[in-house]
Amino acid sequence: MRKKNWIEFDNRQNLNERKRETPLPTNNSKIKIHTQKKGKKGKTITLIEGLKFQEDQKYKKLLKDLKIFCGTGGAINGEEICLQGSLVEKVKEFLRKDGYLL
Secondary structure, three states: OOOOOOOOOHHHHHHHHHHOOOOOOHHHHHHHHEEOOOOOOOOOOOEOOOOOOOHHHHHHHHHHHHHHOOOEEEEEEOOOOEEOOOOOHHHHHHHHHHHHOO
């Protein structure tokens, strides 16, 4: 039963259509994407390593966009981005669309 004022929509179309300025990393290092369970009480997280930006704002912008695209939570630990869940393929797809070299 639908509630009043409840609107359902699909956000995938907006994500594919919008144009982004791609903040590419400053060096040509390889980006590593892998999952990890150790030390997380059995929970799986996806780690993205190898991004080296000059500004912290670019890490935050990328994390925000990744969280929206994947529909999950995440955090920044130093120079690596952590996302909740096993999302390696989704992250690769997102980064390829944005122009990152994997």
